Amino acid sequence: MSPDLLLPTPPIVRPDKDRFLQEENPFEAMMSRFDRAAVLLDLEPGIYKVLRNPEKQIITSIPVMLDSGDVEVYTGIRVLYNTSRGPAKGGIRFDLNVTLDEVTALAAWMTWKCAVVDIPFGGSKGGVVCDPLQMSVGELERLTRRYTSSIIQTLGPDSDVPAPDVNTNERVMAWIMDTYSMHVGHTVTAVVTGKPVEMGGSRGRREATGRGCMIVTKRALEHLGMPIKGASVIVQGFGNVGSVAAQLLEREGCKIIGISDRTTGIVNPKGIDVESAIAYVAQNRTLAGFTKGDAVSNSEMLTCETDVLLPAALENVITTKNAKHIKAKVICEGANGPTTAAADAILDEKGVFVVPDILANAGGATVSYFEWVQDRQGYFWAEDNVNKSLTTIMERSFDAVLDLSTQHKVNMRTAAYMLAISRVATVHRLRGVYA
Numbered sequence: 001m002s003p004d005l006l007l008p009t010p011p012i013v014r015p016d017k018d019r020f021l022q023e024e025n026p027f028e029a030m031m032s033r034f035d036r037a038a039v040l041l042d043l044e045p046g047i048y049k050v051l052r053n054p055e056k057q058i059i060t061s062i063p064v065m066l067d068s069g070d071v072e073v074y075t076g077i078r079v080l081y082n083t084s085r086g087p088a089k090g091g092i093r094f095d096l097n098v099t100l101d102e103v104t105a106l107a108a109w110m111t112w113k114c115a116v117v118d119i120p121f122g123g124s125k126g127g128v129v130c131d132p133l134q135m136s137v138g139e140l141e142r143l144t145r146r147y148t149s150s151i152i153q154t155l156g157p158d159s160d161v162p163a164p165d166v167n168t169n170e171r172v173m174a175w176i177m178d179t180y181s182m183h184v185g186h187t188v189t190a191v192v193t194g195k196p197v198e199m200g201g202s203r204g205r206r207e208a209t210g211r212g213c214m215i216v217t218k219r220a221l222e223h224l225g226m227p228i229k230g231a232s233v234i235v236q237g238f239g240n241v242g243s244v245a246a247q248l249l250e251r252e253g254c255k256i257i258g259i260s261d262r263t264t265g266i267v268n269p270k271g272i273d274v275e276s277a278i279a280y281v282a283q284n285r286t287l288a289g290f291t292k293g294d295a296v297s298n299s300e301m302l303t304c305e306t307d308v309l310l311p312a313a314l315e316n317v318i319t320t321k322n323a324k325h326i327k328a329k330v331i332c333e334g335a336n337g338p339t340t341a342a343a344d345a346i347l348d349e350k351g352v353f354v355v356p357d358i359l360a361n362a363g364g365a366t367v368s369y370f371e372w373v374q375d376r377q378g379y380f381w382a383e384d385n386v387n388k389s390l391t392t393i394m395e396r397s398f399d400a401v402l403d404l405s406t407q408h409k410v411n412m413r414t415a416a417y418m419l420a421i422s423r424v425a426t427v428h429r430l431r432g433v434y435a
């Protein structure tokens with residue numbers, strides 16, 4: 001295992017404390033978009049009802065022996081939303097704000113995401129209500145193994161395949177793979193994706209979500225006739241998705257004028273050197289103390305003058321409170337669910353071109369698919385092949401969504417839902433209802 005896997009999990013952007021007073025909960029946000037697309041598709045009532053409901057929701061209590069010798073009990077959730085197109089696919093997050101509604105919305109988003117990029121997976125998501133920053137490595141390992149064992153009946157390369165998400169990483173995936181393999185009595189690499197490369201992980205997986213964001217941002221700028229060289233970009237969230245997207249967009253000639261994490265926001269109209277910000281975070285864990293620009297709050301940063309805004313942290317950061325003040329011409333949703341449904345209408349009215357989450361951040365799931373294929377074949381690809389295949393899929397999916405949006409005169413989000421739902425519905429029609 002490479003030494004960086006032994007470092008503590010990097011901190012994430014923490015939600016504001018009014019996160020619980022939001023205009024919509026994530027499941028409602030997902031459902032209102034689903035409903036709009038279902039109406040436009042004239043979806044038959046039976047399939048509509050099936051697709052509005054998760055297939056399976058598991059809530060489990062996870063006792064963990066703490067280093068102190070005390071026992072703490074955590075709540076773990078795994079939701080399989082839909083498996084009609086293939087095994088359920090979706091990450092596991094460790095966070096204090098995890099709820100059943102949130103995990104269900106995220107599992108539905110995984111279903112639509114895998115369908116938008118046309119990979120043969122359904123959608124799932126998992127979460128454990130905990131604060132991993134307050135836990136030791138030993139406590140996290142025991143929590144991960146006990147959670148895995150509680151949901152073991154749903155896991156498997158043909159049934160449900162986890163991956164990293166907020167506050168989980170390659171090391172956590174290695175523990176899940178080992179626990180599952182011990183239960184079944186032999187090594188099963190394809191049971192999780194986002195593993196260390198040394199044990200069946202795919203080259204390019206760690207960077208895949210950020211790389212996918214870069215690919216679709218370029219495509220969006222090209223479509224709008226805006227030059228990529230010199231385009232200004234603000235990235236909110238500087239974890240695995242935001243930092244890689246910023247780095248790759250900078251390499252394409254964009255000017256990164258704002259970055260932030262939960263501690264710090266920095267804006268510099270002359271451009272921020274992303275490599276040095278990444279090096280700073282690698283040393284200091286956060287951007288706190290990185291002084292290569294003017295300090296701004298997370299919320300101020302979202303409404304600064306920029307060509308591209310890339311929210312890459314958590315849900316519900318673009319709401320009715322700030323949408324009318326957003327000046328970006330393009331929003332590329334690196335996070336899942338960063339825009340509320342009510343804010344969509346405001347952005348539409350302002351003519352902001354939004355590349356929706358289920359398309360923009362599908363690069364991670366896509367390279368997870370490549371990892372699963374490589375594990376099952378026992379044959380591993382060069383990084384260049386991974387990146388080329390990812391580019392092909394992201395560009396093809398962007399173009400398919402754009403075509404549908406032009407054809408039906410709807411925004412990119414509605415078009416992406418229409419494409420996804422029609423693909424999932426087609427399989428339901430072909431498979432029929434088992435009685």
Ligand code: GLU
Nearest residue numbers: 090091163165364365368
């Ligand atoms: N957690 C990532 C997402 O939300 C990746 C999921 C996966 O690779 O299964 O897209």
